[in-house]
Amino acid sequence: MNSFSKGFDVVVAALLGADEVGFSTAPLIVMGCTMMRKCHLNTCPVGIATQDPVLRKKFTGQPEHVINYLFMLAEEVRENMAKLGVRTFQELIGRTDLLKVVDAGSPKAKMLNLNLILQNALHMRPGVNIKGGSEKQDFQLEQRLENELIAKAKPVIDGEIKKVDVELKIRNEDRAFGSTLSYYISCKYNEDGLPEDSEINVRLTGSAGQSFCAFLAKGVHVTLEGDANDYVGKGLSGGTIVIYPPKSSPFESHLNVIVGNVCLYGATSGKAYMRGIASERFAVRNSGATAVVEGVGDHGCEYMTGGVVLILGLTGRNFAAGMSGGIAYVWDIDGKFSMKCNPEMVELCKLEDKEDVSLVLTLLKEFRELTGSVVAEQLLSEFDQRRKEFVKVFPYEYQRVLRQKAAEKESATQPQAQETAKIQDIEDAVGDPAVEQRKAERVLDKVRGFMKYPREAAPYRPAEKRMKDWDEVYNFTHVRKGLRVQSARCMDCGVPFCQSNSHGCPLGNIIPKWNFLVFQNQWRQALNHLLQTNNFPEFTGRVCPAPCEAACVLGISEPSVTIKNIECAIIDHAFENGWIVPQVPTSRTDKKVAIVGSGPAGLACAHQLNKAGHTVTVFERNDRVGGLLQYGIPTMKLSKTVVQRRVDLLTAEGITFKTNVNVGKDISAKELSEEYDAVILCTGATWPRDLPLPGRQLNGIHFAMEFLESWQKKQLGANFDGPHAKDKHVIIIGGGDTGCDCIATSLRQGAASITTFEILPKPGPKRSKDNPWPQWPRVFKVDYGHEEVQVRYGSDPRVFSIMTQEFTDDGKGHVSGVKTVNVEWVKDDSGRWQMNQVPGTEKVYKADLVLLAMGFLGPERAIGDQLQLTLDPRSNFETKEYKTNVSNVFAAGDCRRGQSLVVWAISEGRQAARVVDEYLRREVSALPVPGGIIKPSLLQAIPCSV
Ligand SMILES: Cc1cc2nc3c(=O)[nH]c(=O)nc-3n(C[C@H](O)[C@H](O)[C@H](O)COP(=O)(O)OP(=O)(O)OC[C@H]3O[C@@H](n4cnc5c(N)ncnc54)[C@H](O)[C@@H]3O)c2cc1C
Ligand code: SF4
Numbered sequence: 001m002n003s004f005s006k007g008f009d010v011v012v013a014a015l016l017g018a019d020e021v022g023f024s025t026a027p028l029i030v031m032g033c034t035m036m037r038k039c040h041l042n043t044c045p046v047g048i049a050t051q052d053p054v055l056r057k058k059f060t061g062q063p064e065h066v067i068n069y070l071f072m073l074a075e076e077v078r079e080n081m082a083k084l085g086v087r088t089f090q091e092l093i094g095r096t097d098l099l100k101v102v103d104a105g106s107p108k109a110k111m112l113n114l115n116l117i118l119q120n121a122l123h124m125r126p127g128v129n130i131k132g133g134s135e136k137q138d139f140q141l142e143q144r145l146e147n148e149l150i151a152k153a154k155p156v157i158d159g160e161i162k163k164v165d166v167e168l169k170i171r172n173e174d175r176a177f178g179s180t181l182s183y184y185i186s187c188k189y190n191e192d193g194l195p196e197d198s199e200i201n202v203r204l205t206g207s208a209g210q211s212f213c214a215f216l217a218k219g220v221h222v223t224l225e226g227d228a229n230d231y232v233g234k235g236l237s238g239g240t241i242v243i244y245p246p247k248s249s250p251f252e253s254h255l256n257v258i259v260g261n262v263c264l265y266g267a268t269s270g271k272a273y274m275r276g277i278a279s280e281r282f283a284v285r286n287s288g289a290t291a292v293v294e295g296v297g298d299h300g301c302e303y304m305t306g307g308v309v310l311i312l313g314l315t316g317r318n319f320a321a322g323m324s325g326g327i328a329y330v331w332d333i334d335g336k337f338s339m340k341c342n343p344e345m346v347e348l349c350k351l352e353d354k355e356d357v358s359l360v361l362t363l364l365k366e367f368r369e370l371t372g373s374v375v376a377e378q379l380l381s382e383f384d385q386r387r388k389e390f391v392k393v394f395p396y397e398y399q400r401v402l403r404q405k406a407a408e409k410e411s412a413t414q415p416q417a418q419e420t421a422k423i424q425d426i427e428d429a430v431g432d433p434a435v436e437q438r439k440a441e442r443v444l445d446k447v448r449g450f451m452k453y454p455r456e457a458a459p460y461r462p463a464e465k466r467m468k469d470w471d472e473v474y475n476f477t478h479v480r481k482g483l484r485v486q487s488a489r490c491m492d493c494g495v496p497f498c499q500s501n502s503h504g505c506p507l508g509n510i511i512p513k514w515n516f517l518v519f520q521n522q523w524r525q526a527l528n529h530l531l532q533t534n535n536f537p538e539f540t541g542r543v544c545p546a547p548c549e550a551a552c553v554l555g556i557s558e559p560s561v562t563i564k565n566i567e568c569a570i571i572d573h574a575f576e577n578g579w580i581v582p583q584v585p586t587s588r589t590d591k592k593v594a595i596v597g598s599g600p601a602g603l604a605c606a607h608q609l610n611k612a613g614h615t616v617t618v619f620e621r622n623d624r625v626g627g628l629l630q631y632g633i634p635t636m637k638l639s640k641t642v643v644q645r646r647v648d649l650l651t652a653e654g655i656t657f658k659t660n661v662n663v664g665k666d667i668s669a670k671e672l673s674e675e676y677d678a679v680i681l682c683t684g685a686t687w688p689r690d691l692p693l694p695g696r697q698l699n700g701i702h703f704a705m706e707f708l709e710s711w712q713k714k715q716l717g718a719n720f721d722g723p724h725a726k727d728k729h730v731i732i733i734g735g736g737d738t739g740c741d742c743i744a745t746s747l748r749q750g751a752a753s754i755t756t757f758e759i760l761p762k763p764g765p766k767r768s769k770d771n772p773w774p775q776w777p778r779v780f781k782v783d784y785g786h787e788e789v790q791v792r793y794g795s796d797p798r799v800f801s802i803m804t805q806e807f808t809d810d811g812k813g814h815v816s817g818v819k820t821v822n823v824e825w826v827k828d829d830s831g832r833w834q835m836n837q838v839p840g841t842e843k844v845y846k847a848d849l850v851l852l853a854m855g856f857l858g859p860e861r862a863i864g865d866q867l868q869l870t871l872d873p874r875s876n877f878e879t880k881e882y883k884t885n886v887s888n889v890f891a892a893g894d895c896r897r898g899q900s901l902v903v904w905a906i907s908e909g910r911q912a913a914r915v916v917d918e919y920l921r922r923e924v925s926a927l928p929v930p931g932g933i934i935k936p937s938l939l940q941a942i943p944c945s946v
């Protein structure tokens with residue numbers, strides 16, 4: 001059983017017969033492991049699997065953490081045992097009668113027949129002892145097949161004869177065949193193996209068990225007609241292994257697996273020829289063996305450091321990950337090898353070099369001779385045409401070493417060149433532009449980048465400059481200059497928390513992938529990955545508060561990776577290069593869809609449904625499309641040209657926008673639901689929270705959105721009659737994004753003073769104990785508006801732990817001040833926070849303009865009333881998987897989940913579109929689930945939007 005973490009797992013394992021359980025992953029996690037899976041690189045960011053003193057310092061694990069965990073686990077085991085009525089652990093073992101198969105689970109899981117696993121061992125073999133630890137295991141070594149081999153080979157090992165030929169039949173119960181023989185050889189000859197003129201030839205038929213020919217010594221040649229299990233040739237040490245299918249078998253060897261997983265793991269020398277496919281992790285950590293095989297599974301040649309591997313067929317994913325040495329030649333039959341290869345450390349070259357060609361030909365001939373391979377025969381007969389289809393997988397590090405050696409050799413033979421041999425890096429001596437390019441790529445250290453490079457610290461233009469204009473605050477030029485350095489900080493975590501949609505990116509953006517591609521200057525590919533999950537990175541890249549960065553693993557002990565800037569740069573670069581063009585669907589369904597509201601949720605939903613071929617109309621009550629992207633988020637954070645650019649693209653792709661149509665008023669929601677096959681409500685949470693205190697009716701008190709929206713309309717040319725902050729004392733009640741946008745807008749309008757009230761206490765500079773990583777950090781942050789006020793007026797505008805009591809009148813019906821009292825927060829006996837007013841702290845703040853920015857209560861009522869929609873307890877539209885209680889009406893975005901973020905709105909729009917598509921088609925949708933993954937049963941592909 002894999003990955004034990006709970007007491008329940010232990011109990012189930014015992015019921016299935018386990019008399020011993022071991023833990024590794026769970027205690028590691030308890031000590032702080034984030035499953036980054038980079039142990040082999042000595043870069044463990046939490047200081048566990050590393051000896052680097054800098055990283056070791058980051059280790060915060062304590063023995064008590066593991067002790068506590070194991071106590072809790074034992075307690076859970078005990079609870080489960082009590083439920084089963086079993087008193088001792090021994091009594092649990094093998095009691096399969098206490099297990100039953102659950103009825104729940106996916107349709108695929110339900111197809112599993114577990115009857116055989118659930119059979120009781122005592123029923124199958126009555127009387128056997130199934131209790132663990134009571135009887136010593138008997139390996140019956142004296143009955144091993146290999147004993148016969150050792151006896152026959154002994155005279156060769158002893159030097160009495162030079163050669164012996166042995167023929168045997170092997171079964172898969174015969175494990176590690178050949179290893180003990182190799183042990184005897186190495187006892188006498190150490191790692192040299194048999195002397196040159198001695199040999200032990202073994203011919204076998206049958207199916208070999210695990211670890212066949214592990215550590216096989218030099219001078220031993222084993223030929224197996226049959227197949228073998230996992231770990232063939234593990235640690236191969238000079239011996240030769242040849243495996244081919246039974247000569248009488250009718251199947252084609254290159255389409256069938258002949259050896260199991262992890263073959264040639266850690267092989268150091270020797271040869272292995274296997275006529276058929278090897279399963280996963282072939283030649284992992286091979287450091288010197290030569291192998292030929294007709295195909296491999298995932299992770300082939302991973303971490304290989306030496307040797308030669310020739311693959312005459314398909315490979316699985318992640319080929320050559322971490323491969324720093326040796327060479328692999330792959331016959332790329334379908335031209336897709338580059339997509340399956342991990343390019344981090346290797347270059348893919350053509351098979352052109354004379355020495356390479358000669359080596360491949362020699363190996364092909366040997367392989368054909370020894371195994372009778374039909375594939376090798378065919379390749380040899382058509383080699384001139386087929387040569388072009390071969391790919392040479394050549395690690396950069398190995399290339400560097402080879403060049404260095406060549407240069408050393410050259411300088412040794414040319415004494416006059418001694419002067420110039422001062423060059424430290426061999427690549428400096430090579431004028432080849434491709435090499436120069438690669439060198440430039442690798443001057444930066446991606447593996448240890450997070451230790452070497454600091455986080456970009458200045459994403460905004462200087463405050464004193466930017467507050468004088470209404471342009472976007474971002475310092476694009478500066479950010480872009482350091483982008484590759486920032487991408488080099490990404491650790492490419494095995495479990496990238498940044499992209500988990502529970503704590504990290506709600507869209508499941510494939511962040512490590514595009515970080516890596518940006519590092520490699522592969523912008524187009526980075527764009528392709530980005531657009532798989534995000535319809536509008538130009539919006540999120542600007543306005544997203546970046547939960548991904550809060551969840552970034554690096555953030556545990558260092559400033560996290562600047563993900564948002566990289567995202568923004570990828571899409572801006574794509575627009576600048578003209579890569580983003582309208583993608584009109586090639587075919588249309590006969591379904592009509594209406595979307596109400598054109599904020600990010602409505603736009604994302606429209607984009608996805610249009611891609612799926614439906615005819616989409618978006619209704620918007622405002623005069624422009626974009627929701628809060630257009631009228632809400634100020635131009636300093638999101639230029640309206642950027643919004644309009646996307647709206648134009650969507651229009652060109654075939655989406656119809658109908659502005660100035662207030663659904664529920666100009667057209668009834670019911671009518672809409674009857675006219676269209678599906679209606680998706682994306683109306684946002686537009687009902688602002690009020691502050692019904694004495695004096696609320698006074699002039700000069702406005703909701704934040706009245707202030708922001710009217711000003712943004714004025715900026716776009718409309719007649720202006722909204723509130724303005726010029727020369728006024730502005731009080732903003734409520735923190736958050738909206739409050740900050742009011743600050744920055746008031747400041748640019750020329751306010752006399754700006755103060756914001758926040759009822760909660762000032763957050764600390766660091767996460768508190770009840771707010772651990774990867775949760776969103778509740779810490780004190782200085783946003784763009786706060787910094788600008790600090791620069792203009794000399795102090796941060798925020799006042800914390802303050803409550804408004806009353807608005808005072810100037811005697812002419814206009815607000816003149818805000819009366820407040822300080823509050824303190826204390827925990828009551830039950831641990832709940834209680835707010836108490838602090839007597840004697842009453843104060844009146846001067847105010848000419850008061851802006852209420854205390855959030856929103858949900859969607860407005862008209863549509864819900866007309867359609868008789870059910871609301872949830874927070875007065876949002878209640879849905880189940882985006883479906884409301886009316887069959888063809890769906891909801892997404894802030895109107896469904898409550899006031900939220902642009903990134904969530906896009907995510908909601910995308911997922912609602914998928915559900916609507918399934919509803920319309922009555923079959924599984926080809927639109928992706930979070931993370932860009934398309935359900936496997938897709939019937940037709942969605943065209944890529946690039
Ligand atoms: C001032 C402000 C600043 C913000 N800043 C950020 C930020 O920096 N980063 C961030 O991530 N989030 C920010 N947010 C939150 C973010 O803007 C919202 O979460 C997001 O826009 C919600 O998207 P939506 O599509 O659900 O709704 P909205 O963007 O609110 O769009 C709803 C649309 O529906 C239209 N509509 C409503 N009713 C009807 C009707 N009956 N008929 C026709 N049309 C109708 C509205 O006019 C509106 O255009 C901010 C919010 C505000 C208010
Ligand atoms: S959309 Fe937001 S959370 Fe997702 S990657 Fe971009 S910045 Fe991070």
Ligand code: SF4
Nearest residue numbers: 490491493498552553
């Ligand atoms: S962005 Fe952070 S969490 Fe994501 S892969 Fe990189 S280092 Fe890991």
